[in-house]
Amino acid sequence: MRRYSVFAIAREAMRQHNGWDRAWASPEPKSHYDVIIVGAGGHGLATAYYLGKNFGIKNVAIIEKGWLGGGNTGRNTTIIRSNYLQDPSAAIYEKARSLYETLSQDLNYNIMFSPRGVMMLAQTESEIRGYRRTEYANTLQGVETRFIGPNEVKRLVPIMNIHGPRYPVLGALWQPRAGTARHDAVAWGYARACSDMGMDVIQNCEVTGIESVGGQVSAVVTTKGTIGTKKLAMVVAGHSGHLANMAGFRLPVESVALQAMVSEPIKPAIDVVVMANTVHGYLSQSDKGEMVIGGGADHFNNYTQRGSWMHIEETTRALVETFPMLSRLKMLRQWGGIVDMTGDRSPIISKTPLGNTFINCGWGTGGFKSIPGSGWAMAELVAKGEPGPLAQAFSLDRFREGRFIDESVAAGVAH
């Protein structure tokens, strides 16, 4: 693989850029793999990458029904933070965040991780209490975050109307090394690295069935034929319920549409990411200049990648109230993604009732930020057959036992 660098660009510029290789190969499937990963979203690709990198397992196929990165990884608002309340969450999201810091260099692909800071506004007394609680927990969890006052909020975000009038800003939980990354690049960078390790990224290939022998997975049936495997990892986000049905079990997961939108681009107006949970809306400005806006999820099961208009209204209302200057900007595009919501709104990284079959799902509205950490933990689970410390708490049996990992308790939302 040709390494990317400024020198490579300069060299290619002199010869009409005809020396660039394919970023990833486009192979036909082999008959058998050590591990098949279903779903070439960020989580599936990261799982593959760390299987190769951390465990030397490279006879791996990542099977994708559409174009790689085209699921939620390609349609999210790219917020990365790790100041979660519960220990297991803070651990995996912080692992992910710290891996993001060096991911461009690790992958030799600029994924544009931008630690510009994320603030979650406190606009009620109970939000203050929730965020203070998170701040205390984070201190012991090794996550750097702090509660800041309204003046500091205004200094960081001059376009914010901190005086309400409906919900004056009382402060914010501020994680300075949280931020955003270029979502597509995350998928592309991992895919390129996987391909470079000799793994097969197989696009336009849908898994339609799962075969097993004696309670152990043996093969997946796909639109490109049946492919044998020793181990199977299902990493398909909104389609997890469907895959689980193929494997003969049900999940505590429902698939619903979550929407986002962008405004027309303008010159830099806001440098940090703001989440306003009381009024339901969050906002950041991309490097291209659009305001990237996310809002609420639908409440009904849906696989159409279109959501209900009312959420766009609700979110816009909230953000125009919070950032009055937005009123005369224009919405350029809106879209939806199908997210997988679990019973406690926390993810699942787990063994399943089918042998040698593992699932990673339930990231719902907030799993872009966890991609490297989740891939790391999932790779360990797949390689060893047992969860490591990062994954342990996220097992499926927590629902039966009542061992929820509930993040909403501190007035936070899961993005």
Add this chain to the structure above:
Amino acid sequence: MSHRLSTGGRLIDRSRSLEFTFNGKSMSGYEGDTLSAAMLGAGQVLAGRSFKYHRPRGVVASGAEEPNALVGLGEGQRYEPNQRTTTTELFSGLKATSQNHWPSLEFDVGAINSKLSRFLPAGFYYKMLIHPRAFWKHVYEPIVRHSAGLGRAPDAETRDADRYEHFYAFCDVLVAGGGVAGLTAARAAARAGKRVIVMEQTAHFGGRAPVDGEVIDGMPASEWVDGVLAELHGLENVTVLERTMVAGVHDHGYILGYQRVADHQPGADKPRHRLWRVRVGQLITATGAIERPLSFAGNDLPGVMLASAVRDYVVNWAVAPGKRVVVVTNNDDAYRTALALHQAGVTVTAVIDARFEATGDLPAQARAVGIRVAEGMAIRQVLGSKRVSAVALCRFDSDGGAVAETLECDAIAMSGGWSPVVHLWSHCGGKLTWDDARAFFRPDPARPPLGHDGQGFVAAVGSANGMMDIVEVLSDAHQTAQGTGEAPQAEPVPEAEMLPVWMMPKQASYELRAKMWLDPQNDVKVSDVQLAAQEGYASVEHTKRYTTLGMATDQGKLSNINGLAILSDALGQAIPQTGTTTFRPPYTPISLGVIAGEAAGPVFQPLRRTPMHAWHEAQGVYWEPVGLWRRPYCYPQGEESHADAVIREINQTRTSVGLLDASTLGKLLIKGPDAGKLVDMLYTNMMSNLKVGKCRYGLMCNENGFLSDDGVVARLSEDSFLCHTTSGGADRIHAWIEDWLQCEWWDWQAHVVNLTEQFAQIAVVGPNARKVLEKMGSDMDLSREGLAFMEWRDGKIADIRARVFRISFSGELSYEVAVPASQGQAFWDAALKAGAEFGIAPYGTEALHVMRAEKGFIMIGDETDGTVIPQDLNLNWAISKKKDDFLGKRGMERVHMVSPDRWKLVGIETLDGSVIEDGSLAPLPGVNENGQRRTQGRITSSYYSPTLGKGIAMALVHNGPERMGEEIAFQGKDGATIMARIVDPVFYDKAGEKQNV
């Protein structure tokens, strides 16, 4: 030079000239002009700069598809970035400024990017700017951010001066587009008696036909259009809306219309925009077609325009794009432009036609008036720096190595054929089919978007349906709208076949391809798309994201089809195999203001007010939002701090008497023969054995066993209970009870009625509470015996119907009095008056919280957070052992719930009496497997207790209740540790003597 023609202009009123400024320079245009017509009329071709390379940009189109001519419009509270000049109607005093350049439009330092363009191909930033690591955030990214973006951001403190609103409408047929196809369809549907709405995005009806000089039903198209409009306006079942764009098509026939009510009259006392939310039986999209540009080197220079747009400027606004125009085409339609220019007295230097021969009627007409037609030719390259000065020609069927000829010109009118506007068809899942002959995608009638009944609800007509000939257009629209009788008649103008041309010359070299713009706003060139294909970004969606093709503010209306043709060619596959990217709403950008609608300022969100709200406000209350309610947090007097106010309120209440507005508490009446059975299922306690006249505190859990609400239940009669919920819980619990009643126990006879707002509920609290009530005058015996603790009575106080509950959340003698909401203020006033001699004063939620904490009472939302079960709070006494079942019982039986390791509620006192930090944890030595400090408890609420003169707190602690007296360390401020002792959570009046006097 572009200029105004001395005659003509069907849309302008030359008697009314309007002054405006562009970049501070005064210019003038006419009533009826768009801003771009006026600018071109005034000779202003250069309109802005492109996104990435900061290349000079001029207008290319005449409508919504315009990618280039974006300006900042207005100032201050009416400033708006990225406004398209082609869709901006001129008004007097308009102020426009160009964008994305520094220091000036004419001289832009950022244009250096253009010189470096070979170093900045598609995706360059993924490949470079990787090292050193810190540079991305601190050096590279700020540069990228600064040079990207387009318009200037509005000022930070800007408040929009305008208002917006929504409107819900319903109709049988909504017609999108007021061209001849739309009008034909609308008239047909209207005559059939259907409820019809027609939305046309511009200020004028008729679309292309009047410009093209079509003749319909024997009259000029514009006359025909006026006639149809007059008929439609006269019909009661028809609503005709101009300046209203169908912005989005959503599931189940939900259509959004964006009406620009007052954009052309800024300052008028009208809503600026109105968002129509229309539920339609059928949507007929008659949105026409958009002309395609051609890809040739230098095609992005100002002066290069769409042929149809040139025609529009000439015919509609009497504006010529230049003095000497070259027309370049692959089809007959562009000859109409040549003819229109010629007729207007503008020199048409030549028509460059890529086809080997141009034999149709229109080319013949052009030749007949002396226009030169160059067949089989192509533009090799446009010459000029900030605008077109000449074109170099070559054979179309060549690599462009040899220049055949150079023609001087100052404008180019190009036509690559047409693409139906299929956006609306596609927004909600309608599929397309490829038309090989005309080389475009059009709606596939077999795969329309589906409505709630699974049937297609969208039909496309006219050019939007791929009909390019006027006769076809009219009959298609008439038939699709099920018109009766004859379709409107028109005179056909036969056109010869077009030749698909995606790049000219056909085998252009890299040097040329690197100068052929596909997306002029985002600076995506033919070479970029080819590079994406080469690098494996082969899905059209990957190409889009890798190159940003079609992601600009015009969403690729001009560029997408050419881009995917280039991509298909690079991949060696057919265009339909490549497919399109996803069409998403809105059709063109709509203001965020209109999406928010009227919901600004006081009506941003409903604010729930108790009957005493205004009184609290008048006291200078400090409010706390609780759900949509606002509750008094405290009532600071003068310069008093909030903390001091709380202390004063507590002291007043504990020593004499205080008054609390508790109206927000939920009040649910449960009544019926099975009411007892129902409350026994809802509460963990046994409730059915409560005696009439008595009250009992109860807990509600969800099916997981987690505590979800609590409150006092009063038995009103044999078959009725009044259940109090938390303020935030009333609606949720009401819905929850209805859920169980309707969906699980539907044979049970019980009603639940939400009486929350019927009553103002006022707590009179403190040792002097009884005296106050007695002084107010009552027909009830409110004595210790007459109304014992945990009893209620109906009667009158201060001559107001009242229900009095003797319950206490503060530990003091306390009466909660419910009176009709309409008399809440009267009761409150009477209590204040009667209590004056005791110094009665209102207290807020914070005093309430402190007092309940002093008593060790839990608070939903403080001690509970959705993961806490009653057992954690030592509330086992409230969990009935006798009942077989109640909601949450099964959940509590799970392994983790019965684990001896759960954290349990205790009181906490700091050793030094200070107030411990709310939410802080009690760390243990050592770390877990993930390197996180282990913990053994956390503070759930913490206050300064004025009653005890020290900090008090509650906490959930591992094995807490067995560790009374033990010292334990918690996190303090700024990383410090604070030592505390585990104590009983009841800090005050453990025996309960005070409340029971």
Add this chain to the structure above:
Amino acid sequence: MSEAVSALPHAQYSGLVDLAEAGLTGMITLRGDLASPVLAEAVRAATGASVPEVRRIEAGESGQAAWMSPDELLLIVPYEGAAGVVEALETALAGEFATAAEVSDARAFFRITGPQARDVLAKVCPVDFSDFAVGELRRTRAAQVAAAVWREEGDVWSLVCFRSVAQYVWDLLATVSKPGGEVGFYR
């Protein structure tokens, strides 16, 4: 009795339509079997009206009866008499599975009058007002809160919402009734 005040006493506004708060109004939620003759009799005794058909409001000599839900009516009577009506209903329905509760004070009541009333309502309610007959009633949403709307006669419309949001609904209606906001959809 001490002075009772409605949510927004005497509020009035004239714009595209005339808005007014209707003042104190007696209201009773009556739940039970709407097909029961006993209930029908009780309703007649209370209001003079018969039990309304689905989504209709019936007027009688002493009040109105409005259909709210398959097992729920809203009775509208003079404010002062409401408590008495509840008692009478309870007596009359003693043997039935029925619940009567006074909600006069839990509601705010607005009147919207004028030829543009439907255009104004359609700015906040997702309802098709085109064939909306006199005596028809629709429970729906007024922007962000619940409301019931019915057509009293010609251009006179009534709207009931919860008392706590009276000010919100008022501000909302006044905002969308501002001159300049003419729509002209309903003619």
Add this chain to the structure above:
Amino acid sequence: MLLLTCPCCGVTAEETEFHNAGEAHLKRYGPGSDDADYEAYMFARKNPRGVHFERWRHAFGCGKFFHAARCTMTLEVFGTYSAQTLAPPAEIAAKIKARRPEWEGYK
């Protein structure tokens, strides 16, 4: 923006008048039930791609709950029916079968 017809009051209204209340026809498992049954009742969701049965409440209207049969892939609503049922009624099943011949029936 779904359009649903409430079978309780007959109103056809937009989604904003309703609240979705999750999968329909769940059988409640209370005290004494076994772990697997209880877990399935609480958490295991069909979440199908295709025909789906769900509960809605006409929250801004008559306040009643009802059931809807809907396709999660096309959002087609096959019908709405009483909440006081343990399985989809025959006529709803017949309607679905007519629209989706491959549907295997309610399970």
